[in-house]
Amino acid sequence: MNRKGISAIEALHETFQLLDVYNPVRHVQAGLVMRQLPALPRLAMREAIVNGMTHRNWQSHDSTLVEHIGGTLRVTSPGGFVGGVNETNIISHPSRSRNASLAHLFSLLGIAEREGIGVDRMVREMLRLGYSAPIFSQLDAAAAVRTTLIGDVPDKIWMEFLDAIEPATAGKDLNQLIILDALARKGWVELSEAAAAIQLPRQEAELAIHSLAAASFRGERIIQPVKGAPAGSEPVWCLGTAVRKYLERGWLERESARHLPDRTETALSYARYRGRISSTELGSIMGVQPSNLSATLKHLAAQGDLAPSNESGRGQGFHYLAVEPRP
Structure with missing residues (x-):
C-alpha cells in the first residue's frame, strides 16, 4: 500500500486491516479444544510496524516498507539505529526514539505501548509460539533498519x-x-x-x-x-x-x-x-x-x-x- 493524502495513523489502520486479512489462520489442537491461531502473532506484527513508523527517519523520502508473504513479515524503515541501540542490545537497551514526540503521541492514542515495551513484546510473542526470535538488522550503512518475523504453524x-x-x-x-x-x-x-x-x-x-x-x-x-x-x-x-x-x-x-x-x-x-x-x-x-x-x-x-x-x-x-x- 502506498497512497498519498492520508495520515500516518490512517496508513497504520489500513495496514493492520490488511494484515488481518492475509495472515493465515492455523488450527492447533490442545487436548479436546481446537484453537485458531494466526501464522504470525498479531501483537508482534503490530509492534514491528509501529516501531518502523515511530523510529524511522522522517527526513527521508523513502517509505516504510511492509512485506508480508505467508508466514513472514519484513518491516524496513529509513534510518539506522539511534541512541546506542544495535542488534546486540536491542532487547535490553533503554528505548531511544528518533521521534520522541511521535512516540509519545502513539502511546497516548493507544497505537504503541509505552517506550521500551515493543521489542520485548515482539520477542515474547514469537517465542511463546515456538518460533525463532525476531531478527533486527541494520542495512546499507545505517540507511535502514529491518525487522523480520518468521512463522508458519505454531508449535x-x-x-x-x-x-x-x-x-x-x-x-x-x-x-x-x-x-x-x-x-x-x-x-x-x-x-x-x-x-x-x-x-x-x-x-x-x-x-x-x-x-x-x-x-x-x-x-x-x-x-x-x-x-x-x-x-x-x-x-x-x-x-x-x-x-x-x-x-x-x-x-x-x-x-x-x-x-x-x-x-x-x-x-x-x-x-x-x-x-x-x-x-x-x-x-x-x-x-x-x-x-x-x-x-x-x-x-x-x-x-x-x-x-x-x-x-x-x-x-x-x-x-x-x-x-x-x-x-
Whole structure:
C-alpha cells in the first residue's frame, strides 16, 4: 500500500486491516479444544510496524516498507539505529526514539505501548509460539533498519510445555523464555551465552537460570547443571531429562521440522565451544548413561574431530579434546 493524502495513523489502520486479512489462520489442537491461531502473532506484527513508523527517519523520502508473504513479515524503515541501540542490545537497551514526540503521541492514542515495551513484546510473542526470535538488522550503512518475523504453524508441543511449567511465570518471563528457547535449539548453554542471549549482565542471567532451575515440568526439573564439567570452568546447563524426552517424542510424533540436536551434533558443538567433552558431560545433556555414548565419541575421534586426552583412552578424568576449538 502506498497512497498519498492520508495520515500516518490512517496508513497504520489500513495496514493492520490488511494484515488481518492475509495472515493465515492455523488450527492447533490442545487436548479436546481446537484453537485458531494466526501464522504470525498479531501483537508482534503490530509492534514491528509501529516501531518502523515511530523510529524511522522522517527526513527521508523513502517509505516504510511492509512485506508480508505467508508466514513472514519484513518491516524496513529509513534510518539506522539511534541512541546506542544495535542488534546486540536491542532487547535490553533503554528505548531511544528518533521521534520522541511521535512516540509519545502513539502511546497516548493507544497505537504503541509505552517506550521500551515493543521489542520485548515482539520477542515474547514469537517465542511463546515456538518460533525463532525476531531478527533486527541494520542495512546499507545505517540507511535502514529491518525487522523480520518468521512463522508458519505454531508449535503445539512447545506451547503445551510452556503452559505446564510450574510456576507459570517461568514460561512467561522474557529472560527465562529466551534461555529456554536457546536450550531447546542447542541442548545446552553456558552462562556467558545465556547472558548474551538476554542481552544483560551475567548476574541477571544467573538469576534467570536459578529461577528456571527451581521450576518444574510434570514434577521434574526443567533444567540442570551439566554433570562432569570441570570444577572452575564456565557454568553450563542443559534441559532436564523429562523435558528433553517430552520435546523429542512430541516433535517426532508430529513430524515437526523442529528437533533437538542428536548426540553427534551435540558432542561437536559442545567440544568446539568448550574445548573438551567427556562421556559424562554428553550423557548428562542427552539424558542417557555415559557408557552408551563411548562409541559416538570414539567415532568422532576416529574421523579427526576429537582427540583423546591420553594415549590409553581411559582412566579417571579421561575426556576428549576438540581438534578445532572455538577461536
